[in-house]
Amino acid sequence: MNRPPHRPRTGPDPAVRNLIDLATAAFPPLATEMTDIADVRAFLAARPRPDGPAPAVARVSDRDADGVPVRVYDPAVHATAPVIVFCHGGGFVLCDLDSHDAFCRSLARATEAVVVSVDYRRAPEHPFPAAPEDAYTALSWTAAIFPGRRIAVAGDSAGANLATVLTLLARDRGGPAITCQALYYPMLDPTRSRASHRENAQGYFLTADHLRWYWDAYVPRPADRTSPYAAPLAGADLSGLPPAHLVTAGFDPLRDDGLAYATALASAGVSVTVHHHAGMFHGFLSMAGALPAAAEARETAFATLRGALAPG
Template identity: 80%
Template sequence: MTRPTPEVQALIDLATAHFPPLGTEMTDIAEIRAFFAARPRPPVTPLPVAGVADQDAAGVPVRVYDPGVHENAPVILYCHGGGFVLCDLESHDGFCRALALATGATVVSVDYRRAPEHPFPAAPEDAYTALLWAAETFPDRRIAVAGDSAGANLATVLTLLARDRGGPRIVCQALYYPMLDPTRSRPSHRENGQGHFLTSDHLRWYWDAYLPERADRTDPYAAPLAGADLSGLPPTHLVTAGFDPLRDDGQAYEAALTAAGVPVEAHHYAGMFHGFLTMAADGLPEAAEARATAFGFLRAALGPH
């Protein structure tokens, strides 16, 4: 069995050390969020963008990043990861700044309601409300959706909702190590379930918090791999990582999209782990390469046509 390189393992160990034992020793959401709030954070100088503003998107908080390229810049609606339970606008602020600067797009980061207080369908409905707001606030602009992990679930669910509800039109979707299947039944969940930062215990706890009603686990708006009709979805950029428990789910989604006639540009990073795209600033060359490729896809898809 292959193992991460020493450099990658050191980052996995560092990330793990700053993450609580979810689903085993720690299950109370207030305690978990207090743990995250109390974590020491190294001082970071935010990447400068022309404008950053917290706004109200019809009742859903969003943060809008204006790269200052031109007045009619395209829009990327971004949904952050965190298992539908953790993370927020602050946790993904640096990534969204980098995304705006690299693509020249206005990035709208969505602060959707989180489980367990607000289980499915609160998160996708909030994301869809924000999408409608973005389409109205920035009329006649090309719109993409993107997200990481649970946020990638919400991004692709947005393409289903937009198709089924008659809009807004989404020109492409970018899915970074998506969390798509509550059954957690594919081999990578066993092969990578421990020791690679994201664990099988985390995923079980996340899904239980997000989908307490068992009947929702086959709803395509919650679990897009549960037999959803994927026809008519926009071109897709999909990233998977070799040491990620979600690896096989992402690759199964690639196959399902392709079978449905959706153009897919898939990139698999065999030596990487869940969450690696946000670690380009930690001296991880593979993350910098993957980020450049991912942002390049969005820039090309949203450019002049």
């Protein structure tokens, strides 16, 4: 497993700092000034939509995956294209199919894979284990609808938690088979105890207050916080999981959780690749249109996933 080199810590470069400030200004002040979930979602829904057309994909359809809404992006490259089951981020509380629509379109185009984006139930209305159970239902549906295809799981932030939990559930429940997992700045540990949670607690878009609020909504029962299906860093047995690719960011409170999970996977005998972006922050892969370095990082991440899904 490749590890990021240690470098003296400096602040983000001006272009990254400006993007952090813009993203922060466009995000609700949740957990501090705003705590009601309806208000937070209304704030996000009222934001202006991105300018320009969405990336074109041959076929996009909203489907019912045995009771779980999904959106299927089919680039129609070839009849046996691999499939990626994607879980969106948002702290298990926010975001939906629309918030990650452009990301999933770009993912389908870059990987030449069918992408199945999962609209799992969100906390606090539906706390753990609703989200992973919905994701597993969607995974099982995907395997039935696309038989014989190579399947990857992927997600960003809380969605990366759900993606890796899917590999645990598939192993423990006897399938479906998963070829690989792509975890983009994963949210894995409700204790929030590692150094990056203190170093990056404020000022880099995702904050310590956000994470506390998200985890309190998602796993309100203390007993659930040691379940490997909620907190994969809580001593889970990680043996027998598919190869993993992790993307981490230097100015992310979740940085050390992702790096610790990569180490834990490798220790369990899982093949792991880590792309660490020391000058980036949480969520940067979704901001590729605003920052060339983010666009380059996303291209690398998607190319890595495409390669992992290639036959042979």
